[in-house]
Amino acid sequence: MAPRQDKREDIREAAIRVIAAHGYHYATTDKIAEAAGIAVGTIYNYFRNKEEILEYIFQVEVEKRFRYYDALSVKDIPALDKLRQLLTMHFAEIMVEPAVGQVMVRERYSPADQQLPGIKEFILGVPMRLEKLLDEAVSNGEIRPCDTAIVAIALWGSVEAIASKAVFEADSKRQRWLLSQAPSELLSLYCEGMKATK
Amino acid sequence: MAPRQDKREDIREAAIRVIAAHGYHYATTDKIAEAAGIAVGTIYNYFRNKEEILEYIFQVEVEKRFRYYDALSVKDIPALDKLRQLLTMHFAEIMVEPAVGQVMVRERYSPADQQLPGIKEFILGVPMRLEKLLDEAVSNGEIRPCDTAIVAIALWGSVEAIASKAVFEADSKRQRWLLSQAPSELLSLYCEGMKATK
Amino acid sequence: MAPRQDKREDIREAAIRVIAAHGYHYATTDKIAEAAGIAVGTIYNYFRNKEEILEYIFQVEVEKRFRYYDALSVKDIPALDKLRQLLTMHFAEIMVEPAVGQVMVRERYSPADQQLPGIKEFILGVPMRLEKLLDEAVSNGEIRPCDTAIVAIALWGSVEAIASKAVFEADSKRQRWLLSQAPSELLSLYCEGMKATK
Amino acid sequence: MAPRQDKREDIREAAIRVIAAHGYHYATTDKIAEAAGIAVGTIYNYFRNKEEILEYIFQVEVEKRFRYYDALSVKDIPALDKLRQLLTMHFAEIMVEPAVGQVMVRERYSPADQQLPGIKEFILGVPMRLEKLLDEAVSNGEIRPCDTAIVAIALWGSVEAIASKAVFEADSKRQRWLLSQAPSELLSLYCEGMKATK
DNA sequence: AATGAATGAGACTTCATTCAT
DNA sequence: CATGAATGAAGTCTCATTCAT
Incomplete structure (x- = not known):
């Protein structure tokens, strides 16, 4: 080669x-x-320095997701489907390269007093896009009106928690299972809720 | 003094x-x-060393929560109420001392190759207790059967995400609002879901 | 007690x-x-400080030997017998308290740039007294004329080497054997030499 | 340069x-x-660390002497001559670089609880080689049978004592004299003994 | 005299960064 | 562009000594 x-x-x-x-x-x-x-x-x-490497690692991941989001956002499909696809893509990426997942989960606050711009973009930008999709879903009547900013943060927190769990999972079968099931599990949880159905 | x-x-x-x-x-x-x-x-x-300080910081917080959980678990109230009280307590603690919240959110993976025991306890022990409460809620018919392990992780991820958001929130009014509203917001989200009501 | x-x-x-x-x-x-x-x-x-403790440890040992030497020197016995008794006493002391032997062997140059006075006394004073006994032996015709200063140093070096060997000897039987046999072994070696007798 | x-x-x-x-x-x-x-x-x-420097200092000296010994041991000369040459070499080295002599004498027990391997080699290996030469001399009938292990230790102790004396000798003329005369002085002492010849 | 918590100078070591080749 | 030896600031930790109680 x-x-x-x-x-x-x-x-x-x-x-x-x-x-x-x-x-x-x-x-x-x-x-x-x-x-x-x-x-x-x-x-x-x-x-330029060591920080910039970490910055770049996040940038690449951010851009992947933003590009995917951009392509998604012009599609003419229900917003909830867009959401599902975005999460699916995120977990799929991590499945392909769990090391990146570990880095994103762990090194978010690592390098310095000030958060690096690339990392800030990651932490703020992704939930913000989730929020937009949620807003769209509300507009479409797919979900009921709610504080989409909070929900977006909560949802993204859940995503990260499960990704983190998966990424440090030693049993690779269970890892794949977690990462592949996560998107629908999460969305159905967030959509249906856990309330006992009479 | x-x-x-x-x-x-x-x-x-x-x-x-x-x-x-x-x-x-x-x-x-x-x-x-x-x-x-x-x-x-x-x-x-x-x-003994610098690590042990961080370890101790987490230990103190872990113990606070575990003690609170223990007191809660023997009460004769609905499991979902226990859950709400536990989350309320967690956010209240952070409101009182946001710096501790920052440390817990940011320094989870900080010190070493190996996670410190006290931090592991925090990361694993709290969701595990949430899971138990969820199991209890399922038993009681308060919520429908579901993969409580996953839900616990997701829920705790949401909690952390909102706490993290709050903790780095410059506007202290909004910080207080976030931290005080979070428990019921989250629980209602997780219970009812976002589905549009016909 | x-x-x-x-x-x-x-x-x-x-x-x-x-x-x-x-x-x-x-x-x-x-x-x-x-x-x-x-x-x-x-x-x-x-x-006054840590050094002084070491100083004192040596002082005590030095004094024991000097006092013994002083008592010996007024006796009316052959100088070689005095020598033998002095060595015997030295090895006996070490047998009683091997830890002291270790300290004397190992910590001679330990504490500082400058040698402590008490240690200097030990390193110089003891061979000097051996030298005097050798001079006396020469005067008496017990041994042939020789550079007694050099012989004293060599002899003391041998003594220390064997003491050191003994002191770090794990097998306590052999330790006792070494320490008890050493005086006569050494003196006969130094007196007779190793030359093959025709 | x-x-x-x-x-x-x-x-x-x-x-x-x-x-x-x-x-x-x-x-x-x-x-x-x-x-x-x-x-x-x-x-x-x-x-790797400071200890390793000391270790290396001893190693270099050990190797010099071992190499010299190895070359010597295959020669077809009386064992006592080999002994003399080895001692001569040792004192000559110290004469060239007295500082090394000081280090070897003083820092034998310096760095740690445990003796460094390179230092152990020095303390044990050299007397062991002397012992072999003495054994050879006994076999050849050059010297009478004796406890060569003890004699080797005693001899090496004498050597070190004289080297030590020389090395800390301020008067450099006397230093040279001590170091150059030492081998034959010592060997004749150990061979002939000090006994008065009738 | 005895105590032992507090002190802080100073030791060893690491590691991001530079720059001559 | 690539190299990797050299750099030295900075970090963690130890421990002889002091002094208020």
């Missing part, structure tokens, strides 16, 4: 592995360089 | 402030000591 | 145990105090 | 100077780095 050209990408992937394994603060630049098969110095030709 | 007797407590409180402000990894032992008004060395008369 | 009155002595003995076990630099004042059954602060009522 | 290539060697030499001057425990890594003309951090590119 030809050597990977995009070294920035190599570094990102190596960093994901190392950070998932050790945590951001114990993921030294040396370890990342070694995992990427390059010299430490080379990292600094592609990233 | 008489000098505070329990220095371990002083250190815990100082550490909460410093960690909430800067994050565990930027909360140096020097800063913590300064915030506590003592010398660095004194910290090590009360804690 | 009545409480030991001489606390300086208690501390000395405790320090010997702790230093023998851990080495001077790992023998913290806390450990010594604990071993002596007193508070750290109390140490400083009897010793 | 071209810059020294082997930085590990530079550090070893600097450490010898600093440790000889101040003792291992007062030879801070900062001082060693300064003496080596490098930054502290650089030390840790060549040694």
Whole structure:
């Protein structure tokens, strides 16, 4: 196989592995360089500093989801279906690369006093898009009026909690089960509620 | 005022402030000591190392909640009321001391490769107790049968997400509103669901 | 049993145990105090600082040997017998309290840039007295003329080497054997030499 | 002059100077780095920790002597000559670099509870080789049968004592004299003994 | 005299970043 | 562009010593 050209990408992937394994603060630049098969110095030709690597990891994930959302939002399907597809996509991504899931769950507040812009985008941007879909669903009469901002946050919290549970699940069968069942389980929970049906 | 007797407590409180402000990894032992008004060395008369401080912070919070749960569990009231009271208590605690909330939300994976025992207890123990309450509610016919393990995780994820939102909310009025409304909002969401009522 | 009155002595003995076990630099004042059954602060009522404890340990041993030497030197017996008795006494002391032997062997250069006076006394004073006995033996015609200064150093080096070997000997039977046989073995070696007798 | 290539060697030499001057425990890594003309951090590119430097110092000396012994042991000369040459070599090395001699004499028990492997090798390995040479001398009839293990220890103790004396000798003329005369003085002492010849 | 909590200087070590090759 | 040895600031922790009780 030809050597990977995009070294920035190599570094990102190596960093994901190392950070998932050790945590951001114990993921030294040396370890990342070694995992990427390059010299430490080379990292600094592609990233200004270590923070920027983490920033980039989040950016990539954010963009995947935003692009998916953008494509979704112009479709002419019920908003709840859009929601389901977005969650399905999120869990599918994590299933493909659980290490990324670990990083997103754990390293959200890692690097500094101030949250990195890319991470802020992730934490705020995704729920905000959920909120829009919920608003749309309310408009369509798919769900009843409610404080969609709060619901979006709650829903996203649930998603993250289950992803986190899955991502640290040692039993890989149960991991796949969790990640694949999660979207419909969650949506039916949030739609139907748990109230006893008489 | 008489000098505070329990220095371990002083250190815990100082550490909460410093960690909430800067994050565990930027909360140096020097800063913590300064915030506590003592010398660095004194910290090590009360804690074996820096990790143990974080461990202790979580332990205290865990115990508060477990004790509250224990008192609750013997009461003769509907399980859903117990649930509501537990959540109310949790949010009330955070309202009183938002810094602790920040620490609990942010520093869960901070210190090491391995999760600290006290933190594990927090992350696993609380949802487990929620699950028990949900099971009880199912038994009582208060809610319909469902995968209570998953629901507990989802519910706790929602709780944390809202707490996290609140805790970083600059507008303190809205913070109080979020924290006080959250329990009933969440429970009604989880019970009734969002489905449009015909 | 009545409480030991001489606390300086208690501390000395405790320090010997702790230093023998851990080495001077790992023998913290806390450990010594604990071993002596007193508070750290109390140490400083009897010793100016940690160094002085080591100094005192050597002093006591030096004095024992000097006093023994002084008593010996006025006796009217062959100088070689005096020598033998001095060595016998030295090894006997170590047999009684091997920990002291360990300290004397190991901690000679431990505490500081400058050698402590008490330790210097030990290192220089003892060989000097051996030298005097050798001179006397030469005068008496017990041994042939030789560079007694060098021989004294060599002899003392041998003594220390065997003591050191014995002191770290795990097998206590062999330890006793070494320490009890050493004086005559050494003296016969130094007197007769190893030359093959035709 | 071209810059020294082997930085590990530079550090070893600097450490010898600093440790000889101040003792291992007062030879801070900062001082060693300064003496080596490098930054502290650089030390840790060549040694895992401070102990390892001391370990390495002993290793180098051990190896010198073992290599010399190995070359010697295959020669077809009297065992006593081998012995003499080995001692001569040892004292010559110390004469060239007295600081190393100081370190070997003083820092034998310095670093820890447990003796470092390299130091153990030095303390046990050298006398063991002396013992072998003595055994050979006995076999050859060069010396009379005796407890060669004990004699080896005694002899090595004498050697170290004289080396130690020499190494701390301020008068450098007397130092050279001691170190150069020592081998034959010692061997003749050990062979002939001090007994008065009628 | 005895106590032992408090002190804080100082030790070792790590690691993100640089820069000469 | 790539390299990786060198850097040194900064962090954690220890421990001899002090002093108020």
